[in-house]
Structure formats: C-alpha cells, structure tokens
Amino acid sequence: MTSSPLSPAARPWFQDAVVYQIYPRSFQDSDGDGVGDLRGVILRLDYLARLGVDVIWLSPIFASPNDDNGYDISDYRAVMTEFGTMADFDELLAEAHKHGLKIMLDLVVNHSSDEHAWFVEARENPQSDKRDYYIWKPPVAGDMPTHWQAFFGGPVWQLDEASGEYYLHLFSVKQPDLNWENPKLRGEVYDLMRFWCNKGIDGFRMDVINLISKDQQYPEGEPIPGTALTSGYPHFMNGPRVHEFLQEMNREVLSRYDLMTVGETPGASVDDAVRYSDPSRHELNMVFQFEHVGLGSGERGKWTNAPWTLPELKAILSRWQTGLHNRGWNSLYWDNHDQPRAVSRFGNDGEFRVQSAKMLATVLHFMQGTPYIYQGEEFGMTNVAFERIGQYNDLETLHAAEELHELHNWSQERVMAAVHAMSRDNARTPVQWDASPNAGFTTGKPWLEVNPNYPQINAEAAEADPDSVWHHYRRTIALRKSLDVVREGSYELLDAEHPSVFAYIRDDGKTRLLVIGHFSSDTERYHLPADFVGGEVLSSNYPATEPAETLMLQPYQGLVIRAR
Template structure:
C-alpha cells in the first residue's frame, strides 16, 4: 500500500461563518480562524478543510459563488487568506478549500451574460430549455425541495438548478466551461493551497435529453437521482480535471460523492486510476432516513451500521482510501443522532470518536465535534437560517401537513444543527462573538465549551487529543487491515486493525445498556493491554468476559 501524507493526516473541517468572529459583526471570519490555529495545532490537526469563502450573495451559505477568485467581504480579503495560508503552513498544517463545480450563483458574471440573450456567447455555460405544454421542461425536483427549473421571463426559457433557485447548474458538456474551471483550480493550487474537498461532484453529468424521472418528489434521494447522479460519462469529466489540474500537484482531493457504489471505487479513488484520493460516501449518515427520504426521520440499526462500515473498510482495502466522518456542515450532530446527549453525553461522544477515528482512512473532525456539541432545539422557524429549511417548511405547508410534525423533523434534521456558533467558553454567545451572532448559539454553551474542557482531564476534548496521539503512534492504526468481529451482537461493535505482528482490538458498546462481552475465541490466546478507554481504567476489562458499561469504548493492543 502506497504511503502518503494525506493518509496519515487528521483533518478538521471549519465552517467559517460560525467558527470565530474577530471584528464584532456577528459573523466568523478568516482572522478568527487565524486566532484559533494554536488551538488546532494543540489538538493534533494536520489538515484544515475550510468551507466556501469565495465572493457570494450567500443564499446557500457560500455554496453559491459569484467570483471564484475573490473572498467574501464577511470573511475578510485576499490578504487575510494569504496570511491564513502562511500561518497554517508555519505550524505544519495544510489547508484545503471547498471546490464547487456543479453550479455558480445567479449573480456570477457568467450567468448574468448567459441570461442576457439566447445568442450570448455564454448562454451555453448553463442548462437552458424550453417549457413543455406550459410547464417546466421535465419533472426534476430540486434537492432543496420544489421544481429544479426556474423561468426567465427575459429570454423565455427555463434554467436548471438542482439546488437553490439562485444556484444555476453549469453545463459541463461545454468544454469551454471545463477549461474555465480547470484554470481556476490551477490558480488556487499555484497560490499554495494543499487540495480540495469537491462539492456535489456526482451531479455534474446529466442524463442526455433530460428525461422525466419516476416519482421524483418522494424518491428524491434514491431512484429520482438517476437523471443527474453518477450518470454514465461522468468519469470523462473527472479524469480531465485530474489530468489537467490535480495531477500536477502534491495535494489531497476528497469528493462529496453521494450514491457512489463501492463497485466503482477504482474509478473514483483507485490508487492508480481514481479521480480523487478519497470520497465522502453517504450510506452511514443515511441510516435514519425514512421511506420519504432525508426529512422522514426513522430509527437507525446497529446491524446496518456494521454492514455499511465493514463493506467500505474491507472493500477499499488495497483498492482506495476511506474518508472517515460522522459530522459535517450538512449533518446533525452525531452525539444527538447516535449517542445520548442527556444521560451519557461524555461517554457516548467519546465512544463515537473511538468508533470512527481508528478505522482505516483519513478521519475528519467537524468543528465542535471534539467537545460534543449537540443539536439545537430552536422553537421558532424564524431562528433558522438555512434556505433548505424554509423551502421544506413551505412545501409541507402547501401540502397541508402537520406543522408540529414539520418542526419536529426540522429540529432533528436541519443543517443548522451543525452551523450554530462554535462554543469557546461560557461568556455571552459562547465566546464566538461580543455581539449577537448571525445565528443563535446553542443554549448549552454554558456547560459544553472549549475553555471548560481544556482544564478537565476527563473531557471529550482531551479524549480526542489522546485518540489522535494514539492513531499517529502506530502505522497499524493508519495502514493496518480492518478485521470484523461480533457481527451479530445486537449492542457491541468490535473490530481489529492489524499490520504484521501488531494487532489492536477496538470494542464499543453502542447503547446505554450493559451487555456482556466475551473475547472472540480466535483472539483469546493474545495478551491484552488497554491503551485507551473512555472510562477509568479497570483491570476487570482484561478478563475474557465482563459486563460492559453504557457506551463504553475500549482499545486493546494484543501481544
């Protein structure tokens, strides 16, 4: 297996609007990020992924870009970015940026020209179609609810937007568009950044003819995406980006690749053939989706979680590399989703960290995850900021759905759960800002914050530090093979990492009950040493059989 720096790294995702406000305007900024680099260095971070900071009208929190070559005023200016990059590199921390290729803002100069007339040279930079029988060109639904088409009265055609109406999709079939994007990618890499997380990349190729899709409203996250997700021919585009941009630089590339089957892993992330170094797959963070899709909140299954993680761990071994994560700017907080934030907050947050941080792959920590930040329970719709939430609420209202059920779903699933301000201390607004922030801080900042956890040796934050040190201390925990154990146990997730004669065993109780653990027979001859636990050390854990504590996590080294 090829050894490279990005496999050995621990990455940290920053949502800059919510990370740290340096100029008292209630919005996080680049100088705020710079002020916290020492904190990230002490945590053990090697790579920062920063969400979009480009010029933008900010309809979708920066993913609607109006200028790829400039910085949004809210975050600072290009000289602030240059300082951030320099300060990261001075500390040995690499920086990767969000790369948004599927769409721009409707305020991007390309789109302004494109909608000026049907014969404008940039008309074909986007996807325009005539309506059919007085309606949209097809029945495609936006990922943000409602139609994926918007009518332009000036040119009397519709343009496609798979996301917000202010995010028109680029026409990747146009080779000039691809060259424009390649030039932009190289411009940033020449500035010295260390790679990209590539947004919504599976959607850049659309099915020829843009045909109707079956039942798109209710199957939006499954069959309905067949018209614009992982469409045959997408790899011609991806290989061009790799060949003409990425391949010339020693960088990390991570694709956001929903719906990518593991059978296509070699095309996406193969050591030799892959378009990217890693992809974020979505199977494990879709476990609690109900029959109606993402907003339909259902129970999740440990058995299914085991199947998914084992499939990717074993299936990618020797083929490609995993990107490991439980949270990001689009996902609810993991301790609220898979743990118990009330009765076993500390224990379950630590267990979840142990679960994913020691698997084969590059782990990504989302800001606040390292202190166990939880979902926020806003009571009023007006307290939310995400455009997706308002579209969903409006659609449910028009369909006559129960409002209280709608708000329950929003509180559980809203992307704003991950976007409340970082909780630095227990001063007003959690130390994020001296003024009222752009979105309200989670009220639990009084008891969940960085300052308190730094001085508590038993804190979630200090446990993350220990995990990172442990992972970096052993090539086995980076490059070692993954082995699956106790697959049928209803409460316990257990796996090994092995390389040569060195073996680690990770044992996790995923619930608040107390199941009995019995050492797997084939591991019984090994002498075990506990190298990390989320409870106080207890020699009974060295027995062949014992009762596990709620959400207990144990890491053994086997001799």
C-alpha cells in the first residue's frame, strides 16, 4: 500500500531538488592562476540555471594549507585565498539566489588542519583548554595506543615529540581529529555553523560525519592481512554518541534555519541511514552511502578493482530504495569528488559513451531520493589515464601507489592500471568547458592537467547538440520534477538476476512508471509487463517506438515508460 503523497507545499524542499556538486579548484578559473575560484562559479551560474538544477554544493572553500585539497581546514570563517575573498562568497551567494539556486557548504568537522589555531595552541601548550579539542593519548608499553590504520594509509596515531603523547588522525597526519566528547568544542562547531547560516546559506554536506564519536576505550582492532596495522572501523564508525551529537546539533543549529543536510557516512547500513534521516529523530535529511561505489573492492580495498556484476549493483540500490521508503530519504549519486567518473566505472566511455551516460542518468534520477550531479557528469566527462604517477595530485592516490608497489610488490603497470581506474583525480581534472586551450578552464597553467579528450568532450559542444548527454540531463531533470510518483511512489525491482537489464517500477497509486537501463554493448530482448505494452515513452536515449510486448534493447539503452 502506498502512502498519500504530500502536497508540494507540505513536502520538504530538498525532496524536489536536484543538487550540482562543484569542486571549486577544478570548476572555473577566473584570474588565470590555474586554480578554480568563486568568481569562476559566478561566471557559470547561467549555465547551471539552464541545466535546471536547484542547489550548488561547494566542496570546501575555507582557508586551508591544502594537504587534502581543502578537507584540512585552518580557519572555518575565512575563504581560501586561492578561491577569492569573503566578498566574493557573499556576491556568489546573492547571485546564486537571484538565479533561483541555493548554496550548500561542505562542513568538515571530524578533523581540522594541524595549522588551525586550535591545534597550534594545543600542541604548543598542553595546559591550554584547546588541548582537549583534540584526541591525545600517552604511549602504551612504549608503543602507539592502538595500531589502527588511517584511511590514507599508515597508523592513525602521530607522536608529538614535545609532549610525548600521540594525537589521533583518521586521515592525513595533518588532519588531527576533533574531540567531540568535549562540549566546548561542540559549541565552537555550532557557532561556526551559525556564522554561515546567518549569511544565508541553504545547507550543509557533512564530511565523514559518522566518524565523530569514538569508542572511548580505544580497543585494538582486527589485524589487516599483509600489514602490521589493524582495522579500527568498528570503534569509530557510527560510534556510541554520534546520534546524541547530531540531535544536539539539530537542536542548536539545524532546526533554527531552513536547511538541507546530507551526511557522508562510510560504512553505514540501511538501518543506520534510517536512524540518521528519519524526520522524527531530528538529525539529518539524508546520508551518502558507499555500498554501490564499493563494488569490486578486495584485499587492497578499491585498488583491487575486481569485476562486479549488475545483479550485485541492483541488489544494493534496491535495498536502499525499499529500506528507506517512508522511513528516511535517499541521496542518489554515481559521481563525486572522491569517485572515478561514472561513465567509465559503470558505463562504456568509448564507443557508447553518450548512450551509457544517458542511461546512467535515467536509471538514477527516477529512483526516490535527491539526485546529485557532479561537475562534468552532465556532459559525460570520463576518467583520465595519465602516463606517470607524478602527474597525479591526490594524496590518497600517491600514498596508495607507493604502498602497493613497495609493500605489496605490485608492478608499476599494475599500480598504474589501478590508478587509472580508481584515482580520485579522475573526478578532479578541470571541467572541460570548450575546445580552446586548457578546455576553457584557465588561461594559465592548470593545477591538475586537463583530460586530453577535451576537444571532443566539452560543455560548449554538448549544449550545441540537441541529442547530447547534457540535453538528456536537462530533460531528465525537468521530467522527474513533473512527476509526483518519482518523489512519492513505491519501488519494485524486476528481474533481479538479469545479467544486463536493470528494470524497476515506480507506483504511487495514480501513475506507474517502468524504468529500464541496459548495461551492455550488445542488443537484448526484454519482455515488458503487460500494462506497459503500448504505454507512453516519457524518456529514451534512442528514437522512441511504441512499447511492444518484446523490446529489442539497444546498447546501453535507457527508457522510462508510463503504463497505459
């Protein structure tokens, strides 16, 4: 039985929104220094309005030494100099609102930079109250407190020679974890959030927010094969006080403004996501889950890049669709700044790049949830295959390449194949705006090399071609907004074990939609449910024909059919 749809006025606005993620460093450079900036975003607001998105999510724009490209913040109330000034931000916010676009900022408060004034004082003066803003432990039997492995490799503990204590960093050594057990620290976080909310921002994407609560016993983890380190995940993911902290954040800040919130929650299950996003719990609106983008992970994590099957992908996405229906809210994404390009990962970025990019958009955007488009996805940008590891910038990639070669004896060829497939820099190459030098991103030397395929794949060419990936995204965004069933309807997966067809039905009691995605470069006969034979084709990435009992699906075809 389906629930009664809310009226448009009663629905939370984020349920009708489509979010566009901007990685500012790679989006648009306005001053020729090779680094994207806030004025570059202002220059492209007309473009985003034409696409039809509603919200711009800006990856971190705050002051940072850029150890991890802005996810190491040294001043939460200042704009990174490379990106511009606070006046530039204020202008961007005002201009975005004039264009009908909302702004969501990236809140990074599991950790700060080691160059933040809090940590500088904490390290210089162990008696300072700022010392307890971070997590410090004495040695245990002359060794580090635990042997947990950090996300970027190596141990999570760094010895501070001056005091003889270790500080915790789940990520880079320059990203010390904040101590959320300290109420004064939490108050500082809520205060900096209010600073931005009072400027008029419209939401927060919260970086690794489910890591903020650690098991205060700090137990040793399970050994990681092939290393001297252990997995601390059970002791800091979805920790014992995380919901208490988020409910406090909601009371102190989030409930007092009209905001959209999404938490990045690695390792979260469907049940975890319900706890984070059930409106009655007063925490977040939705979370990002990682199960589908984790397909193919093996002994060496994502770098293993093992084969995956479509039934696996369907099972994951379907579990999230049914598990959160009427209990929470989904975020929908293929791409982001930490993932390889979707058309390279899940589609075919060669012969069928255009068709598969369109098909992936169709499959995702007609699910229930808030869709996220990552810059360049809307016209089919692909992975890059730089020849030398030195051409890459990403901290995670460089650490992994060294570790895989030196500790695990991978050949350089095998290392580079893994990097080409899974490096975060696949998503961070500059946006390809046109066929001019440096793809119209900058008049200077870009901070990261442009993908060499930019003369063929760029926004200008895509906008000029009515049959392009870009126009398919524009039409898809408009179509999903016109259909209540996309927001409210139930979800039913069809043919779960079919090796190449992803088909599901959305139904709100008034409208039934059949969504089909064909994940293959071959053709495939597919039998339609009876009530869709002769139905109305609402979307297709091939010339539409009246739906017959048996469809001959073309390579990477995507279809949306409304039942008779």
